[in-house]
Amino acid sequence: MKIEEVAEEWSAYALGKELLPRDLPADAVLRAADNKVAVISGVRRCGKSSFLMLLAQRLRSNGKKVCYVNLEDYRFVGETDVLDRLLGWFGDEGYLLLDEVTSVSGWDGWLLRVHELMKGRIRLIVSSSRRSVRSPSRPLRGRCVYFDLFPLSFSERLSFLGVEQGNTVVQKGAVKRQIEEHLAYGGFPEVVLQKDPSERTRTLLSYHREIVGLDMAAETGMERGLVDLFSKYLLRAPYFSATACTNFLRGLGYKVGKDKVLELERAAADSMLFHFLSVRSSSVKDMAQQPRKVYAGDLGLHIVGGTEDRGRKLENLVCLELLRRLEPGEELFYWKDTAGAEVDFLLISGLKATSAIQVCHDPGQPKTLGRELRGLERCTDSMRPERCMMITGNVSAIYELDGMTVEAVPLSEWLLQGSAVGEKVMRPVLKAVRRGRPPRTDFRRLTGSACPGSGTG
Numbered sequence: 507m508k509i510e511e512v513a514e515e516w517s518a519y520a521l522g523k524e525l526l527p528r529d530l531p532a533d534a535v536l537r538a539a540d541n542k543v544a545v546i547s548g549v550r551r552c553g554k555s556s557f558l559m560l561l562a563q564r565l566r567s568n569g570k571k572v573c574y575v576n577l578e579d580y581r582f583v584g585e586t587d588v589l590d591r592l593l594g595w596f597g598d599e600g601y602l603l604l605d606e607v608t609s610v611s612g613w614d615g616w617l618l619r620v621h622e623l624m625k626g627r628i629r630l631i632v633s634s635s636r637r638s639v640r641s642p643s644r645p646l647r648g649r650c651v652y653f654d655l656f657p658l659s660f661s662e663r664l665s666f667l668g669v670e671q672g673n674t675v676v677q678k679g680a681v682k683r684q685i686e687e688h689l690a691y692g693g694f695p696e697v698v699l700q701k702d703p704s705e706r707t708r709t710l711l712s713y714h715r716e717i718v719g720l721d722m723a724a725e726t727g728m729e730r731g732l733v734d735l736f737s738k739y740l741l742r743a744p745y746f747s748a749t750a751c752t753n754f755l756r757g758l759g760y761k762v763g764k765d766k767v768l769e770l771e772r773a774a775a776d777s778m779l780f781h782f783l784s785v786r787s788s789s790v791k792d793m794a795q796q797p798r799k800v801y802a803g804d805l806g807l808h809i810v811g812g813t814e815d816r817g818r819k820l821e822n823l824v825c826l827e828l829l830r831r832l833e834p835g836e837e838l839f840y841w842k843d844t845a846g847a848e849v850d851f852l853l854i855s856g857l858k859a860t861s862a863i864q865v866c867h868d869p870g871q872p873k874t875l876g877r878e879l880r881g882l883e884r885c886t887d888s889m890r891p892e893r894c895m896m897i898t899g900n901v902s903a904i905y906e907l908d909g910m911t912v913e914a915v916p917l918s919e920w921l922l923q924g925s926a927v928g929e930k931v932m933r934p935v936l937k938a939v940r941r942g943r944p945p946r947t948d949f950r951r952l953t954g955s956a957c958p959g960s961g962t963g
Contacts, residue, residue: 552804571599572601693806862886867898
């Protein structure tokens with residue numbers, strides 16, 4: 507096999523393909539590649555290849571020497587020294603864009619060697635659908651800058667489909683319809699651009715099979731049927747406990763132990779098919795005993811699990827958006843105490859809790875609102891977050907309770923804000939308060955009592 511022919515074929519394809527831009531900042535990736543190995547990670551089919559192709563097009567238009575190669579090309583199977591042969595053909599200067607680099611054995615050692623010996627001449631930008639790319643061999647650590655690419659955000663969906671945002675009835679209706687589409691079919695780019703619902707469903711089912719087979723089953727060496735059942739279990743279970751999952755699988759006849767289930771969990775997280783959130787608590791014992799919350803890597807995957815729970819989908823949507831918007835040094839958790847009070851998301855920066863966030867589609871019922879505010883109240887007492895927020899279906903309001911202020915923001919507004927928990931969200935809400943909308947509400951006056959179960963009043 508002539509490596510130059512394959513490389514030229516892929517580069518020509520990348521440079522000639524018409525693609526839509528993504529929100530991931532290309533400038534930041536290119537700056538990172540000047541001194542480090544820039545690594546793009548994300549679940550399969552989320553658009554990593556297209557992003558690298560867009561980078562190749564930009565670099566070529568700026569007169570830079572660039573090569574794009576997909577290393578999962580079947581013609582590389584069984585070949586040795588693919589990366590060295592590719593470098594020998596390309597030369598010692600320019601941009602090498604290597605898609606799915608972890609599919610080649612010895613990838614981390616090769617990246618280290620080329621980065622060290624040719625720094626400032628060869629700039630490496632690579633991608634992988636396995637989060638293990640973030641845990642390379644020790645010598646390569648500290649020499650990479652990582653960027654996560656997710657399926658399309660809601661704002662990217664609107665951009666891909668040419669849906670205009672505005673205040674007219676027609677524009678608001680179009681945005682509302684797209685929220686429903688996003689909840690139903692998710693943000694995989696190919697699926698978003700498909701029009702036929704049955705075609706979307708077939709595509710999502712094939713994606714699930716592909717990820718389960720190529721990433722999870724191949725990574726663990728376990729039976730594909732077991733891995734498939736495990737992933738469907740996660741799609742239906744809001745919480746993940748290795749013990750509970752082991753008992754479930756054993757009840758269906760699978761001879762598995764807890765160690766195998768934990769290995770499957772690691773593979774699910776590495777493939778980014780699922781995201782697991784740990785509990786955050788002031789008690790180490792609570793953190794060790796509480797199960798992890800689990801969210802699908804794309805909302806469309808709930809079709810595979812047959813999930814119809816709207817509340818769960820809304821929470822999943824918010825989780826993906828929060829993960830997408832995390833800044834360096836920030837982490838996402840959920841919060842729960844021994845009395846059962848819970849907060850859906852807790853954003854931690856260093857040792858400081860910056861935001862506590864509840865997701866509540868309809869806080870119109872006092873009992874529902876009381877439960878959500880009770881969780882925020884308990885969390886505030888324990889973790890002292892800087893701000894509290896409630897993301898709702900369409901309610902905009904400010905709730906006050908014992909010195910705690912909770913800003914309620916409609917989902918559509920929050921999704922289109924530039925920052926999930928920063929000033930871009932808070933300022934519009936507070937500005938609306940100064941204009942008289944939304945109203946400030948003392949929750950005790952609203953219900954005539956304390957929050958249900960708060961232990962006060």
